[in-house]
Amino acid sequence: xxxxxxxxxxxxxxxxxxxxxxxxxxxxxxxxxxxxxxxxxxxxxxxxxxxxxxxxxxxxxxxxxxxxxxxxxxxxxxxxxxxxxxxxxxxxxxxxxxxxxxxxxxxxxxxxxxxxxxxxxxxxxxxxxxxxxxxxxxxxxxxxxxxxxxxxxxxxxxxxxxxxxxxxxxxxxxxxxxxxxxxxxxxxxxxxxxxxxxxxxxxxxxxxxxxxxxxxxxxxxxxxxxxxxxxxxxxxxxxxxxxxxxxxxxxxxxxxxxxxxxxxxxxxxxxxxxxxxxxxxxxxxxxxxxxxxxxxxxxxxxxxxxxxxxxxxxxxxxxxxxxxxxxxxxxxxxxxxxxxxxxxxxxxxxxxxxxxxxxxxxxxxxxxx
Ligand code: SF4
Ligand code: SF4
Numbered sequence: 001x002x003x004x005x006x007x008x009x010x011x012x013x014x015x016x017x018x019x020x021x022x023x024x025x026x027x028x029x030x031x032x033x034x035x036x037x038x039x040x041x042x043x044x045x046x047x048x049x050x051x052x053x054x055x056x057x058x059x060x061x062x063x064x065x066x067x068x069x070x071x072x073x074x075x076x077x078x079x080x081x082x083x084x085x086x087x088x089x090x091x092x093x094x095x096x097x098x099x100x101x102x103x104x105x106x107x108x109x110x111x112x113x114x115x116x117x118x119x120x121x122x123x124x125x126x127x128x129x130x131x132x133x134x135x136x137x138x139x140x141x142x143x144x145x146x147x148x149x150x151x152x153x154x155x156x157x158x159x160x161x162x163x164x165x166x167x168x169x170x171x172x173x174x175x176x177x178x179x180x181x182x183x184x185x186x187x188x189x190x191x192x193x194x195x196x197x198x199x200x201x202x203x204x205x206x207x208x209x210x211x212x213x214x215x216x217x218x219x220x221x222x223x224x225x226x227x228x229x230x231x232x233x234x235x236x237x238x239x240x241x242x243x244x245x246x247x248x249x250x251x252x253x254x255x256x257x258x259x260x261x262x263x264x265x266x267x268x269x270x271x272x273x274x275x276x277x278x279x280x281x282x283x284x285x286x287x288x289x290x291x292x293x294x295x296x297x298x299x300x301x302x303x304x305x306x307x308x309x310x311x312x313x314x315x316x317x318x319x320x321x322x323x324x325x326x327x328x329x330x331x332x333x334x335x336x337x338x339x340x341x342x343x344x345x346x347x348x349x350x351x352x353x354x355x356x357x358x359x360x361x362x363x364x365x366x367x368x369x
Contacts, residue, residue, distance in 0.1 A: 003361065024367055040146050049286060069110075081233075091118045136257065148263070152165050178258060189220070207228075252348035253351040307361070
């Protein structure tokens with residue numbers, strides 16, 4: 001059976017601006033049905049790295065927060081700490097980035113909460129029968145919320161072809177070490193030059209694989225190391241480098257497993273939006289954004305996280321490409337993300353389907369007609 005995906009286009013006019021259209025989409029998809037009175041509702045967004053300007057404007061998120069409150073819920077906007085050393089690596093930096101990008105209680109009408117805590121290590125272990133993981137580290141602030149609304153900015157991504165709902169949930173609801181586990185299985189190495197001997201990594205290591213050498217520098221016993229990545233995300237001195245060595249197909253499968261785990265305790269309590277606006281070629285995690293690859297298209301919403309991504313890809317592929325963008329000579333391609341990043345994005349959706357997360361078959365319902 002095909003899943004229902006609701007769509008409103010990006011055309012706006014007086015009396016029916018994008019905020020009005022998003023509100024109508026919220027009603028059409030039945031988002032209020034997932035919110036019970038006094039539910040804490042996590043609105044999972046990406047408020048952009050500092051310097052990036054492609055992230056969704058705050059009033060879009062504010063419209064969702066208002067609707068959640070109207071439905072009787074208690075909304076909060078949320079994201080998790082990053083793996084890389086940018087402007088969102090820990091909770092204070094991440095919140096300051098949110099504020100400077102315009103996401104504050106006064107603009108949204110709801111607080112921002114960093115779901116995986118001060119250092120990205122506040123998570124709940126969720127059992128899953130995946131091919132790569134038997135347990136996933138889901139940010140506790142999202143896991144413990146009673147309902148989840150994913151509001152993803154749909155755009156390109158170098159590792160997964162595109163970044164939409166599965167990425168917003170899989171990578172975005174994961175604690176920092178879970179992000180490393182999704183990116184790579186490589187066991188970490190410690191730079192003796194950068195290590196200041198603080199001992200934080202040793203306290204976090206679950207297998208006592210780290211000890212000090214005679215110079216009071218941390219070293220890893222590789223026979224004991226299980227590659228959990230807790231030390232990598234704990235070190236504040238960048239002495240333990242993040243490994244980005246990924247087989248992209250595996251990374252997409254792992255991301256789909258994390259998405260499934262993040263949704264595991266929320267059957268009937270989730271709705272997914274993809275805003276196909278300012279479709280930049282790369283992720284909002286970069287501190288810049290290139291021009292969009294297609295004109296603004298609109299917003300899709302569904303209770304099926306796979307169908308909503310498939311619908312968004314199809315809308316991008318059927319739109320006229322912009323030759324002056326990163327697409328260049330591939331501007332008329334009917335698979336724009338593959339042409340852009342040479343990545344077969346289907347792996348993330350097909351693996352999510354194997355895990356029972358949703359379907360690529362959908363019925364698109366245009367609410368503007
Ligand atoms: S956390 Fe970093 S600086 Fe501290 S001991 Fe471990 S490797 Fe060295
Ligand atoms: S990756 Fe995990 S097991 Fe290996 S040294 Fe770091 S904390 Fe210990």
